[in-house]
Amino acid sequence: MIQSLADGILVGAVLSLGAIGLTMVMHMLRFANFAHAELLTIGAYAALVFDRVFQGVNATLGAKLAPLTLTGSLVVAMAIAMAITGASAVLIDRFVFRRVREKGGELSMVFASFGVALIVRNVIGLIFGLHTELYSKGIAFAVVVSRDPLLLIKPDQVFVLAATLVIMLVLHLVLSRTTLGYALRAVAENPSLAQVNGIPLKRMIVLIWVIGGGLAATAGIFYGLTNHLSPVMGRDLVLPIFAAAIVGGIGSIYGAALGGMIVGIASSLALLILPSGYSPSVPFLIILAVLLVRPNGLFGEVRA
Amino acid sequence: MTMKRSVHTAGLGLVLGLGLVPVAGEAMAQSCTQKIGAVLPISVDWGRPIAETAKFVVEQVNSVGGVAGCNIELVLRDDQTDPKVGVDAAKALVDIDQVPVLLGSVSSGVSMPILTSVTVPGKVMQMSCCSSSTAFTKLAEQGKTDGLWFRTFATSRVQAAVGAMVARDKGYKSVAILYKNDDWGQDIGKIVAANLEKLGIKVTAQVALNDAQPSYRAEVAEALAGQPEAVYLALYPTEGTAAVREWLSLGGTQNMIMANSLKSDDFRKNVGIEYLGNAVGTDTSSPRTPSAEAFVKRYVEKFGGQPNGPGLANSYDATMIALLAMQAAGKDAKGPQIAAMVAKVTDPKGTPVTADAAGFAEATKILAGGGTVLYQGATGNVKFDANGDVSAPAVVWSFTNEGTKEDTYIPLEEVDAFVASMK
Amino acid sequence: MIGILSYLVFFATLASILAIAVLGLNLQWGNTGLFNGGVAAFFGAGAYVTLILGGQPQDEHLGGFALPYLVALAGGIAAAALLAWIVGRLTLKLRHDYLAIATFGVAVAFENVMRNALWLTGGAQGLRGFERPMRDLLGDGLNYNSVFLAFVLVLLLLVYGVLQRLAGSPFGRLLRAIREDEDAARSLGKMPARIRLTAFVTGSAIMGLAGGLYGTFYAFVSPQDVLPTLTFQIWAMLIVGGAGNNRGAIAGAFLIWGAWTASGWALSRFAPVEAQLYTGSIQFILIGLVIVGMLLWRPQGLFPERLVVSQSGKPGH
Known part of the structure; x- marks a missing residue:
């Protein structure tokens, strides 16, 4: 029970990070971006490439920061991967989403995002192969925190949780304390009014993609660190991430953060009741349950 | 002309794909071409070696004169593990290419609709390397496979x-x-x-x-x-x-x-x-026979690695047995005739033959003389029961x-x- | 020659079955603007229930009620409609993008239940024991397939005819009115929620019919038949054909399915063996590019919606 709770929170941290980016994009551009989870894949693989490059250049960078399996080279690679993923998101928007947006309804966007997801996933599969990859082959053993009740925790996961909390705090400060944050929120509330007030809409959209992409890259790398990488990891993560964003309420960053934890914990606890074969349905059941009670999610506002 | 061209293209594909030294003269020696079909998930990472292994068998058999004097051409189709795609591919092979024998597939969810809607109605023999579902046994017990279904994957x-x-x-x-x-x-x-x-x-x-x-x-x-x-x-x-x-x-x-x-x-x-x-x-x-070791050795020579991977040995045997049965049935035989010959080439009382080109050549002679053979395959002395299932020895x-x-x-x-x- | 004919009959049968499903989606999306991301679930409900009702008794799973074929097929349609009614009651009040995700989740859950409920559906091994109707009379070969194709074509035309009439009827106008401006429709005293539910259930029942025919054609169904890929394929057919146009929906089904199979045939014939490992990925990239390309350069599809009645006051028009 305690173990399931802890597992849920630790697994949920990655979902939270993914969901924050998704919820911002969904709120701002008003469409369900099924390609968002592919940004996690882009980030994770970009970090893999640069991690290998840095280790090749300087072997000491490859040393593990005990007790983590995280290496110095991966930390540096992470920064580059965030930039690459943010840039990819902007480019995808520039070449696909923006044009579709200008042409038609927001629902064409949903389908366009399906198409984009398919392309990204298979291109990555072509380049890197379909097999799983790992940042570090070594197995990080869990630490026994308590014997009774039994509680095991992996250092990597604690790091991921802590890093996630720090990122959320920074994001919170940016959004609530800076002019940039005000501008972003104004655009999200009412794009036309914001534009009238001199906020450059296009630049704000670019900014949203950069932030969303950067957070997605972090989520992808953290997922790779605590699990593994594969070209289809986006496909595997898309439903839980959507669940987290919707549970929290679209547009609510705190909601998304909490939503990730809820989905993680629920998936973990669900196996205490359900046979494990049913676990892919759990995120969906959570979505449905929350929407029935609160049609706009836990922290979402009613929106036209 | 077109037929010759397609033989040539297939040969070229083989050479390119498998890194062979071309033996064009030999490959062209036969005057006719007999097509057989394969529907396999070649776009899946573990599916491709299964297909390569099947091609390897065809190539060995062609090197000793092919089947009933004809060069064998293996037409390979991808099923993407999507039943719709696999069934359509199988139907195209059966109807357009007129193959009497179909190898495949891997997923039971693909093999089953192929069996029920393509090969059984089309009277084509289907031999799967890897479909493991017990549903096939039940279908066969109910007499719905018309003896056309076989698999070399021990249940x-x-x-x-x-x-x-x-x-x-x-x-x-x-x-x-x-x-x-x-x-x-x-x-x-x-x-x-x-x-x-x-x-x-x-x-x-x-x-x-x-x-x-x-x-x-x-x-x-x-x-x-x-x-x-x-x-x-x-x-x-x-x-x-x-x-x-x-x-x-x-x-x-x-x-x-x-x-x-x-x-x-x-x-x-x-x-x-x-x-x-x-x-x-x-x-x-x-089994502990010299021929099995020879198979491993040949495989290593060919692919530069042990035949380690799901379904490789099974794919090898599936293809070899299908071709042996075609050989036994003679030129232009149809699916049911070939299926009926499977027992003749996996006969426990027959003359043992090895799982390679030499074994195939030997089997050809014995079958021509009216005898039966016991194929000693990569997965053992393959013996099918009435439902097309095999049993096999095991290793740890x-x-x-x-x-x-x-x-x-x-x-x-x-x-x-x-x-x-x-x- | 006869072989090619036999194959074409087979191809046309499956394409027609898929076209029926695309017509169902067109009613939901093209006419009413409901984003159904769970086509596979309604298609699958039709297939599974038809086979369970019409099949021979089996030890391993429920079913084998051996009902007359048309009754079984009607049962399949009813099951899809019932599922749609439940899902619709729960989700249709949601915003569009939530609806897409909720229905996508329905399909995931549906596949999941089919895979795990061994007593009900045979689990991952699939559902067996179904005999194709009138097999004793027609045998198994080309004769059978031709008659079955005729049966499917009749149903396709029937569905098409009904939907065409519907589009021109006051109800059809109402659907489009709701799609374009729900508030305006409501202000005219219409009840959008109920009408949307009707459209959703009807469209899903049509998908159930397609699923039932699909199960009949293969005499088998397994969880592999109801993966999200199917939803995606049906959507691609509608987008390429032209949302809102029933003729476009049918053309889209034949075109996309034709391209899907023809590319496999061409790759097996002309691509070098090494490239074949990648054909699956390449095919999916191509499909993705077609979708995105269509949305970019011809968002109305190959056969755009022909407006039977006056256009709404969409800004910018």
């Missing part, structure tokens, strides 16, 4: 039995089972659990692992909860790697029993050999630094006796 009973034997011999008192949640995994998981309980070994958990799950943490935690002494793994390398790494990091036992699907270099490297010292695997096996294997090694050989009689005692 999951053999591996499940040997897995349970290993647990008994190692003296494990409690075992948790992790299985892939597909037709093969559900089947083998169920049988292993039944066998273990029959042996008085406690099954602490039976946990299904779905494809495409972001994390197996909760599943692994569930399996760990019963604190089993050992764990049985009916998984493929992808989810196997993820689950076993999670299992070990949470302090799970290193006493593992693996199905043959984990006989994979990816799995060994990504988990780490240092944790696999107490891991033993099961597999169906070749373990990982080494370089690959795998064989620990024990369990003859067919012993496997059969054990399976019978489990009923």
